[in-house]
Amino acid sequence: MRVLPAAIIGLAIIIASVIWVFLPSLLIEEESFDGPAIDSGARIEIEMLNQRVEDLQIRIDELSQEVAEVKARPVPQSAPTFNTAPQEQEPFQPSGPNDIIDAYAQVVLIANRKEVNQGLQIAGPSYLARTFGPPREQLSDRCEQMTNRRLADKLVLEKVGPIRVQMLQPAVDSLRRVFENIRLTDPDLYARINTAGALCVRQIRGTRGRASTHAFGLAVDLNIDGVLDTLGDGKTQLGLTILADFFRSEGWVWGAAWRREDSMHFEVSRQKLDEWISEGRL
Template structure:
């Protein structure tokens, strides 16, 4: 029994230390050369690894507590010249795979922490607002991607290579996306090289609705992923690389779909504030 208690104490000390180190690692963000907060990808991945180590230690402590209860319920047995010990399983925490832990971790699927709070102070332009603000991109909508027939919006539509991907979007959105990817490339070129897309412009109604226009219909949204691996819609999880990208998009004023009622973490769209700013600047 005393040996078991000592073992629990030994596990508790690193648990506290890991939590403290995790908090300290998030306390002092770096800065981008062009201004604004930089994203420390290595620190983000280390934090995720520490979180998994903490969960592993907590699981071990739970097993040991059950063992204590089992031993306590047994009658006392004297066994001279024989030590009693508990075999502590090896940690199942985060173990880097390969020479570069960051490279191997970008496509790792993780839970989205506080996902309903990932767009602080940023407002979504819903379909009613977008149609009133920009007009309907197409008179009749279906579940299939079709051509845009709104002449004003169509005049702003462009097809361009933007950083590591090629998109078809409104010109102001393309210009904004270029700034996002420029910052990503400067801060984390390895992540930048692994960004892929599942599409941008798609003039259709929102799946499961009748006549509600998708943000993709206006050329104001893009779906991204790491290494071409598509995210599972609505499971509350995403690729670790997308959580890093989300910080860059938030700095630019984009909305991340991870915060939607039905989580869609591949999805990034222009916010209502950005649209109103572009209108004031005469861009749309």
């Protein structure tokens, strides 16, 4: 019976050593993103490994408790006999579906969310109204038809990548490039992208006559597997954090940085909009 506590203690020491060696490397911050060719799998693996470290720590605590209980038991006077016959091993059982694929919809905290747009400017309601005029003469709280002739003539309704959207033509062309980069880099994530809408010509809720970027056909709301994000909680689906890197490279702003976090929201930046205007595309 003295062998059992020693074996359990030994196992706990081995697990603690593994954690001590590998935990620092797991907690190293990721390098900043420089382009669309990111390693989505690595990011997801880090999340999974962090969880495994926590599980190992819990197991160590359980082993310590078992050791204490074994030490407290009375020692038998005669040595027990053991069955030394070889035991037949059970066949290997698969552990389940691919953890990396399942992790795209996992909800996580948004790291450094105030810095996710890295210098990109928002266009904003005032700038959009000065540049294009209002999207329609009278704005209500309902989504209505766009009547601004300059913009309405450039509206298109198209299937773009895995979703169908109605937006201004330059925005659709740009969104198509974003989705193509995602498809080539991470086809599993690409297949699970869904939308909560794009064009919606109405005033921002709680305001009078102020139109959001959605009202100008320059924004889209996205999610993973059709599950809507909770507005303002500082968290989002892991897949959306990956999408944000691709959008930023194309000059789109992510709503995760808003004072009231809106991580489903992606909109064209002011820099990209000015570029399209200078090219005569808007």
